[in-house]
Amino acid sequence: MKKVNLLFLFLCIFVLIASGCAGISSDSGTSTDGASEGKTSKEQKMTVASDVGIISLDPYGSAHGEPSTILAATQIYDTLVIKDGDTFTPSLAKEWKQPDDNTWVFTLRDDVTFHDGSKLTAKDVKASLDQLVQRKESPLTVLWAQLDSVEATDDTTVTIKTKTPLGNMLYNLTLLFITPADQATKDDFFRKPIGSGPFKVVSFQPEQDLVLSANKDYWNGAPKLDSVTVRNIPETAARMTAIETGEIDATWTIPADQINQLKQNKDIKIVDTPSYFYYFNWFNSSQKPFDDVRVRQAMWYAIDTKAIVNDLFGDTAEVMKAPIPSSVFGFSEQTPYEYNPEKAKQLLAEAGYPNGFETRMIWSKGSGPQIFELQKALASYWDKIGVKIIPDQLERAEWIEKLTALDWNMDLQTNAVISGDADYTLGRLYISQANRNGYKNEQLDDLLVRAKQSTDSAQRAQLYDQANKIIWDEAVGIFPLQLKQIYAVRSNIKGLEASPSGAPSFHQVSID
Secondary structure (H helix, E strand, O other): OHHHHHHHHHHHHHHHHHOOOOOOEOOOOOEOOHHHHHHHHOOOEEEEEEOOOOOOOOOOOOOOOOHHHHHHHHHHOOOOEEEEOOEEEEOOEEEEEEEEOOEEEEEEOOOOEOOOOOEOOHHHHHHHHHHHHHOOOOOOHHHHOOEEEEEEEEOOEEEEEEOOOOOOHHHHHOOOOOOOOOOOOOOOHHHOOOOOOOEEEEEEEOOOEEEEEEOOOOOOOOOOOOEEEEEEOOOHHHHHHHHHHOOOOEEEOOOHHHHHHHHOOOOEEEEEEEEEEEEEEEEOOOOOOOOOHHHHHHHHHOOOHHHHHHHHHHHHEEEOOOOOOOOOEOOOOOOOOOOOHHHHHHHHHHOOOOOOEEEEEEEEOOOOOOHHHHHHHHHHHHHOOOEEEEEEEEOHHHHHHHHHOOOOOEEEEEEEOOOOEHHHHHHHHOOOOOOOOOOOOHHHHHHHHHHHHOOOHHHHHHHHHHHHHHHHHOOOEEEEEEEEEEEEEEOOEEOOOOOOOOOOOOOOOEEO
8 A cells, every 4th residue: 555655646746847847936035937937037137327427436526426326336236334324333443432523433343344255444534535635626625624633543443533522523524435545546446436235336438327236245235236227318308218117227317308207107106306407507796796696586476487487397396495405404494585577676776787787597407307408597587687697608518617716707517415514515516615605695605604613403403593594684695496306117126225315225126
């Protein structure tokens, strides 16, 4: 009887094997079904596209403030801390303390290695901060003007001392990307740099594409993706076609007139979040007629901000209520300028320009979504009060040259408060010493310096409230709208979270 049962069992097993064992799966979720087997073995390759190309992978150079460089750096390098909502969480630094107002001590993880296998220590952190401060071309160097010293106390301890208290220390450190001390100063290092981040650089073609592969030995867990390619597709129509056809898996900076069409595609999901990005139009307050506050205020009363935002940007933006976006620490809502062309004309007449005047507006080609349409809308409103605008669209290099030399009347542009702290914009751009727009105000200077030096967040918020009011009421510029971060993502992409800085991390992303 036992022999019969054994024979029957062997026959069953033979039949199952011959038929492909259909329906039998292991605890790991793999299956002998051909399609399922192909799916589980498929490489996790993601391609994303932006409308602005990555110029450089150098986190200490002139492109450091560019969102595209921050995007790349977020994947390749690590920082001491990470901003998570309104709080800061450990990254390379597992803890920190302040023995006194001018001293910060960071204790590093001891299990972090660079992509080449070398150990990351406090010496690398010191060298990275030294390089950022010493290489003056970085727009972020000014954030460290009060740095006194940085010391690698031992392999896992970094001590940073400042000349005065630095209230935005942790915000600044979210933008300090750590590179190997003995390699990062080499001339060709940033052509194919190494960091300790979740992805390694495979290849890089400036303003074209960046190809990354997973760092399987990443200290915070290996990425789920095998590779990421970041492409530059500046033409909106081409990017929208690419996301709809599946040529790319995600993109951002989506114009308002494209959103409804994308929503109709069942294979695409739209993700949005408040952002650090906004539009502004500066006046050169060191030149006539904009040295007169009445003229600057008149220009604001002359435009219907709500109509511009609704008509041009729709769900991709909202009316701004301060000189910095509402998502930034230090924001405080101000009294809006009403649309009142008659008041605008009255102010112009009081300032000595009853018939208006002619002025030039510069902006950089490709510096923001629908910037050309925004420029035309503003010019149309100003034409109604007698102000004739000479449009002057410039290539980026020429625009930067003119902007820094104050060789302009009005400047239209986007900006991003990429640290998430008001000092990055207000303290960096509006203090008299910076002389970025010709406006100088000792009271404002005092508020900005005190806010930078305070380590009390409540006090900082109060000081920035006063600073916001001065910049707003004095109409140093016009701040019409803050942009939302709108992402179009293929529905099989999981774990991609929209970032207010425009630099999402791909560490936890996967493909179904």
